[in-house]
Amino acid sequence: MSIAERIMTRHSELDNPLKHLFRAVSIGLVLTLSAQASATAESTDTAYEPVAPTVDQARANILIARQLQFTHFRDMGINDDLSSDVFDAYLDYLDGQHIYLTQEDINQFSAVRDSLGSALKTGQLQPGFDIYNLVQQRIIERLNFAINVIESGIDKLDFETDEQILVDRSEADWEADAAALDNLWIKRIKNAVLAQRLNGSDDEEITKALLRRYEGQLKRTRQARSEDAFQAYMNAFAGMWDPHTSYFSPRTSENFNINMSLSLEGIGAVLQSDNEYTKVVRLVPGGPASKQGQLQPADRIVSVRQEDKEEAVNVIGWRLDEVVDLIRGPKQSTVTLEVIPSDAADETVTKTIAIKRDEVKLEEQSASSDVIELDRSGKTFRIGVITIPTFYADFKAMQDGDPNYKSTTRDVRNLINDLKQEGIDGIVMDVRNNGGGALHEANDLVGLFIEEGPTVQIRNSNNDVKVLEDQDPSVTYDGPLVVLVNRMSASASEIFAGAIQDYGRGLVVGSQTFGKGTVQAVRPLNHGQLKITQSKFYRVSGGSTQHKGVIPDIEIPSRVDKTRIGEDALDHALPWDQIEAVPHERYFDFSGVIDELRVRHDERFAEHPEFRLLQKEIDFLKQQREKTTVSLNLVEREAYQSQVERARLTIANARREIRGEEPFDTLEQLDDWQDMQAADVDSTDDDLDFIIEEGGNIMADMLELDQRMASILTPKQITAQARSH
Structure with missing residues (x-):
């Protein structure tokens, strides 16, 4: 059975009100694939079962719509304008970097853009689930495409051309069709390979790491549940009122209640979903991550490794509750996180952070x-x-x-x-x-x-x-x-x-x-909870x-x-x-x-030498953030990385000079020293915080x-x- 036939059979059984639209989307899905991607999609046809809404979810949807309209601080109705905004927010939630869907896909969904509001008022969830199912199918196709490229040999990739790739695609146009998306994904793979080569990995290590990443993400996508679609859809909907209003599924509600009671044995960090990533929102004062000192707000978690495991588990594309479960663990055990730092030039730049779990006292x-x-x-x-x-x-x-x-x-x-x-x-x-x-x-x-x-x-x-x-x-x-x-x-x-x-x-x-x-107040629903701004x-x-x-x-x-x-x-x-x-x-x-x-x-x-150094750091980070593209040319990329490493080393050594300490000869020495400092959670920095000192100086001025x-x-x-x- 073809993809289109299988999907249509499933949705006819559900009496899908958008079956004609979905048939067009499904047929378009098959027709626009490249030959290679089509073959891959066929081979995984039975791997993804489209998810469908439940009666409990429909009832919860109606309750959420009422709460938002009549009890939220922001007085806002549900109309056609809101429908369009929900549509865009939902796609941003599912494909925020515009790397899975094409403009052809977006055009095919134009018929529902202005009708989502009325459907959400009455608990008609199928339009949102149809979009979710197509996005999951597209993700599977893209991941299979990436796996095929890598298995064909990363040594065949060309790193001598003068190509660039956007660091952040959230504001970029959707690629026109599947062929254009193929080109984008080849660039993404080249970017990932380059980053790891420059970090000292050989091609065999890189191949294993990338395959592990994409295969893990593929496995999670195939295991999508109805609750995943419902939570994503409700959060896109509720987020129209304000960013602190959100829906918690029954499982997420349980984790929320545990975190509120501070009885959680973990790292002491508040996390949230950020497209495919799990992002650090804030650190709990006095918690293990806060005392360790390396994890920062807006860092995105790539992988999690337990102390008794040699290999890390890639968590890109994982559900938030599952990432929380993986990070949570026995007191005094160590968990190692691989994160994309908040100030990283692009998502290929990562660092590892080892944190000893403990209670937040x-x-x-x-x-x-x-x-x-x-x-x-x-x-x-x-x-x-x-x-x-x-x-x-x-x-x-x-x-x-x-x-x-x-x-x-x-x-x-x-x-x-x-x-x-x-x-x-x-x-x-x-x-x-x-x-x-x-x-x-x-x-x-x-x-x-x-x-x-x-x-x-x-x-x-x-x-x-x-x-x-x-x-x-x-x-x-x-x-x-x-x-x-x-x-x-x-x-x-x-x-x-x-x-x-x-x-x-x-x-x-x-x-x-x-x-x-x-x-905010947390209000119970028949299915989960709604955190609403009041x-x-x-x-x-x-x-x-x-x-x-x-x-x-x-x-x-x-x-x-x-x-x-x-x-x-x-x-x-x-x-x-x-x-x-x-x-x-x-x-x-x-x-x-x-x-x-x-x-x-x-x-x-x-x-003040510390302030002058702070200003240098701010200027350096600003330059990093203002860089909208990175080169896929090996020579240019090496030169750029050397420049960044020299800047980091210069700043670190300038601080050591201020404190009367010996400078580091290499960046590796700096990284080793930072890891050693972070591992010693009982260590203290006796140097006076110069901002506190300045607060005292302002007091003396007064x-x-x-x-x-x-x-x-x-x-x-x-x-x-x-x-x-």
Whole structure:
């Protein structure tokens, strides 16, 4: 039986409402293949069984549609315009790099582009499943084509031509037909071969590695389940409202609940699907990956190897829950991840990271403190530094009535009191890389620095506004304050930093924060769960933390690529907007000193060797990211890789010179040293973080420029002077 006949038989049994369209697509599928791909498709005809929707999924679809229309924060109906957007998002989810489908395929589906909305309203899932089945069939054809090319001998590939390949094809046009796609895939294979040759692998090793990769992906594709299609389709649909609204299948719901309870023994990383890859969203503070230090947000996982296995398992194309299961494992065992770094020039650049699994312990997420001393013109300033990795609370101990239960606010209050006993002149609060946590802890933490007053506003989809307040008039610390933030400071961190800024209680220093200003609720369905955005955060000054985040008073550039990480980098993110401010005190007006503070900061950083090096790294990473193509010519590629390696080695050795350490002679020495450092999770870097040092220097500037803060006045005194300023 031919592909078209088999698919049509299956769909006639399902009473497919799009059978005429699907017949055209299926016949087109056969007719447009090259002879080689056609033969391959025939040989795998029985390998893929098209998946079909279930009654439970149809019911869940109807419930999801109702929830999205009537309870989501964004007021949006389901219409023809939405249908087209869902269509594009669904194809992007299934083939985000435009490497499986052709323009001919897209044209054949044009009839359903404008009708998906009405079908989704009423639980008619077949159109989405038809698209899914065709994409899986196309993936099988492409993978078989790649396997045939590799088995024919990679030594036959030509690396002397002046060819280029796009690094990112997400915005590229679809290839016209199967023949054009064949040419693209030959380029992709050449790119993969080149990358591995330049990493020192011989052709036999490369052949085995690529065959293992493509055959593994082929196996997973053939095992596609109805739930895979449904989850992909529902997430494309739900993602129209905002990127944090998503559907969890029953299996994914189980993993979500495990992660929320922090009882998972694993690496301490939050993962999500990103087309064919599993991507790192964030690291759990105090978790194994965070302490190991090499894994970073936006890294994409290529393979996973257990400590008792010689070969890694390629996980490209795997379901998220299966990747999570593979990474999860016994405490103290080691898992090795091969990842495409977030700053890699293209997807052929990978590195391996070994992480020892462990539980994420609450005490390892706890706030901590230190004291730094800065000499200025004969005077020594003692600056307290409090680092807060996350906003935490031991809810169980709290419910059990334990008077000594741990929480962010309780711990920070104790640390502040200890620092005051040590005679500090000011405090730097470090919430860099703090992805949020317990909202009430952010509210209570603000209360340590102000008298009673509002801390954050929360508006729901009915435009009802709830104001959270600090109702405790006591102030734990009334002296000079700096808050350090970066792009990975999100949610509760942004609420805290924004409130400190709005109250004029301290200066915010660093880079623009993430911009996560929405609140989600998880709602059960008859089949799985729906995580849906229901509210939005607003600062006491009225501006939302959504999309824009918190803009620092003094900015320090970051290595993080804001076009890839942050709320404004996400599709369909809710916009920034503003509501009415709520009455609040203004403790200090920095307008009289901020310009001078910025001038001093700029002058200091211009001469600081660590900052100059940071700027070099940022420029280097920017050049890498701006490179849209890579050469498939061996000589050109070797020259480019040598240039990149020299830049990496130069930057690493410049940092070692600053620290008085011997330089590395080769890149291999650098890589070996980094692996050794990462493997020692108990090692600490005694060198002062120069950004913390700069926070202290800005504090010292504040003390020098304004004696009102040098004497650590009470909030009421500061308020009175600020008003007269």
